[in-house]
Amino acid sequence: MSKKNVAKILKAPRGTEDVLPGDWQLWRAVEETAREVFELAGYYEIRTPVFEDTNLFVRSIGEVTDIVEKEMYTFKDGDSSGITLRPESTASVMRAYVEYEIYKTKKFQKFYYIGPMFRKERPQAGRLRQFHQMGIEAIGADDPMLDAEAIIVAMRMYDKLGLPGCKVKINSIGCKECRPGYREVLKEQLIKNSENLCELCNTRMNRNVLRVLDCKNEKCKEVTAVVPDIREHICECCKSSFDGLIDILSASNIGYVIEPHLVRGLDYYTKTVFEITHPSLGARDTICAGGRYDYLVSDIGGPETGAVGFAAGIEASMLALKNSMSEMSDSTKQRLFDIKEPAPDVYIVSIGSECRRASFLLTNSLRGEGISVDMDYEDRSPKAQMRTANKLKVNFVAVIGQDEIDNGTVKLKNMQTSDENVLEKAKVAEFIKKLLLNK
């Protein structure tokens, strides 16, 4: 097949990317750190399907959101009502919680997840069509300590990763009782100034007024700067919840900023919302976002109970880490970025094609002893095999030629010292193991 054809038909779809061997180090560091921190805080892994009934997302995320209106990968699956590749994972976790009636035996549960999500949008820095999130959900309690816990867990994760400069922004967006009232107040104010608001904000006024608050347009900011603060309009319940969060965060020495204009694009949020941002990312600087969603469980058919959690973008977090390399210690850099390719301890070199069978048998017998071994599969010259062994940075090369086969031996070469030892085949494994231990 010509190269032209390969380029034309076989390319990774837009907005997806391959992680090639050798590029996995950062991924692993991020995922392993997340697991460690989440499990330390009592969260257990849950894996849900990457696709769900479309209605789950429509009902949870909200019909008049961009995600549902234009960013979902939705398709027919037989005569079902439609299947959608998950654009986020909170709804799936709640669905599982409700579907298995987990709340009947143990109402309070903590879960975490790590996995791919799908949103059909134009890719850009740190944002892909298939991207990955890691997140936690604490379901079944209203205690604002859990809101604080979510933030603390996220910050601990970034701290353990070695990412400097994260900022926590928090706000409360109220609940069913108080938010509608604030919406009205806000809308009234904005309508008076509608000619000073951008076109987009004028449509936002009808779709989701709160979003006008975080418009980046300078003129819109001027208008929203003098608009009433939502915290003066939230009910007693929301207020005490928010105060509880602030109390715990302060006592836990977590630096935070209250952002009265911080809102969320997904409908299910209530009370606490928060974001963790990183300055290296510019305008689109959120690496982690979350909050409380007290109606979500009941909305999809479960009991009335609170829930809180966050989702952290893996690609966005990795980008922040890459951007921060210059501020990292050597050991952090090594842990996050040093490429670890498969590196066998031993490479078997065959002298002549007729010895390759014996080499293969030795390779596998040494592997059976727990030694990491590889050999040449291309029937190349001894010199070429040695070159490969050198590039692999193996500790030993085991040479097998006709002499060795005749005598039942193996010639073992130490690649650092160039010393060669002729050993009985049966003793090779033991010999290598001993030397590798002393290395």
Place this chain on the structure above:
RNA sequence: GUGGGCGUAGCUCAGUUGGUUAGAGCACCUGACUGUGGCUCAGGGGGCCGGGGGUUCAAAUCCCCUCGCUCACCCCA
């Protein structure tokens, strides 16, 4: 969906006002006395210069279209 930037070897890039068979570094492969790495040296493979059309005696180079990548906007992690 809207706008900007960019598409030359596997990778990073040169390519002068359009002018012969398109280059470098790295990587890869082979060899330097017949069973052996690193250093050096000598060779070698590999590009329809993203694709299509146009201008011209002549296009990687100029013009148009298209595709792809990328960054930003909308939105979101």
